[in-house]
Amino acid sequence: MAEYQAQNKAKLISDTRRRFEAEYVTEKSDKYDPRDVERLQQDDNWVESYLLWRHNVVDETLKMLDESFQWRKEMSVNDLTEASIPRWLLEIGGIYLHGYDKEGNKLFWIRVKYHIKDHKTILDKKKLIAFWLERYAKRENGKPVTVMFDLSETGINSIDMDFVRFIINCFKVYYPKYLSKMVIFDMPWIMNAAFKIVKSWLGPEAVSLLKFTSKSDIQDYVSVEYLPPHMGGTDPFKYSYPPLVDDDFQTPLCENGPIASEDEASSKEDIESDGKETLETISNEEQTALLKKINTTEPTSKAEENEKVDSKMKAFKKPLSVFKGPLLHISPAEELYFGSAESGEKKALIVLTNVTKNIVAFKVRTTAPEKYRVKPSNSSCDPGASIDIVVSPHGGLTVSAQDRFLIMAAEMEQSSGTGPAELTQFWKEVPRNKVMEHRLRCHIVESSKPTTLTLKDHAFNMSDKTSEDLYLQFANSSCESDCRPP
Secondary structure, three states, X not given: OHHHHHHHHHHHHHHHHHHHHHHHHHHHHHHOOHHHHHHHHHOHHHHHHHHHHOOOOHHHHHHHHHHHHHHHHXXXXXXXXXXXXXXXXXXXXXXXXXXXXXXXXXXXXXEHHHOOOOOOOHHHHHHHHHHHHHHHHHHHOOOOEEEEEEOOOOOHHHOOHHHHHHHHHHHHHHOOOXXXXXXXXXXXXXXXXXXXXXXXXXXXXXXXXXXXXXXXXXXXXXXXXXXXXXXOOOOOOOOOOOOOOOOOOEOOEOOOOOOOHHHHHHHHHHHHHHHHHHHOOOOHHHHHXXXXXXXXXXXXXXXXXXXXXXXXXXXXEOOOOOEEOOOEEEEOOOEEEEEOOOOOOOOEEXXXXXXXXXXXXXXXXXXXXXXXXXXXXXXXXXXXXXXXEEEEEOOOOOOOOOOEEEEEEEEOOOOOOOOXXXXXXXXXXXXXXXXXXXXXXXXXXXXOOOOEEOOOHHHOOHHHOXXXXXXXXXXXXXXXXXXXXX
């Protein structure tokens, strides 16, 4: 069944690409941005997002692509930058991304009281919406947002139905799959009629995504830490510009500092315990068969074996995944896995591999710096080398799906030093367009026993495998074949 679904999805994607090229691009090539046409041929996820929104009906998907692509060219979406938006519009703080809802979706704030209906500025405001959504889409690639329509202190002059309809169309046509929900806060009764119209624009399937809230129930969707005081929250965030409000990533605790001895001891115990539990899931017969097939050429001491196991077994994970960036390959690709609070929080591992011919500087930031220790959080990686970054919850604080990590990386010149002072100076001077960025979400695993372990593919060398290496490689490869997504 899974194989059939995969084949059917691949066929739908292929048919969509072929027919769009033949039926639309040949006749309307001047109406599309060539970069969008090229991306459609290369990005399966992008094609699939349109298909799913149109229930896999190719004819309807093609119409949606046509409308979306024409809009993207008219708005010059691929070329929108901070400089494309009037400075006053960025300074006022009416539209921005900040914080997360209880499901871990980014909050897209629209502070309606700062919007005054004006036909002279409506295009710039639409560009600002497109700028934020495109910026987010390129970074998160499919992760939905929750739109926060804050109607507090709003008067009738602030309601612009043309602008509201544009926002609705962004999620219905231009950015399918990106709307988690639309939270309407503190709507005045005078606007009831207006939002009946909004419901009709959304359509019957999307109406359920509208959540009308007040101060008494908005915490059903967003926790107090990401709500401003006027909504009953405790978020101290105050919008200001410049710089551009981003994902609020900050330097974590213990930047390159030592982890306390008791933490190291507990870390080792956790890792060894996880290793024993996983090794026990492999039958004795499988262990014997593996050892018969491969003879180790050199004897290895128990201490060395433990050290190798320690270096490989780090965190809860689903089958191994790798994000292949231009400077670094990053594992895991999307989510860090931690144990549940009941089982005791586990450390997570991020593996960075330098795929360039130069030294790559990197640093790690997080949206919850008070919660995590990251070691190392600011260092460098030699050409072809790999570095393990250990992420550990701090002080008994609970891991949340709302938490995010940002990995920043940039190539250094061969003559550059890699000490703390040199790295600090390097990050001050490196141009923003030379910095690779990748984001990771947090995921909490309910079971205290991992199904697989984070393993470093490059760490296995046939000439010096220990028995633990063999068991771990077998466990990983078996799970990958059994659990590979369709």
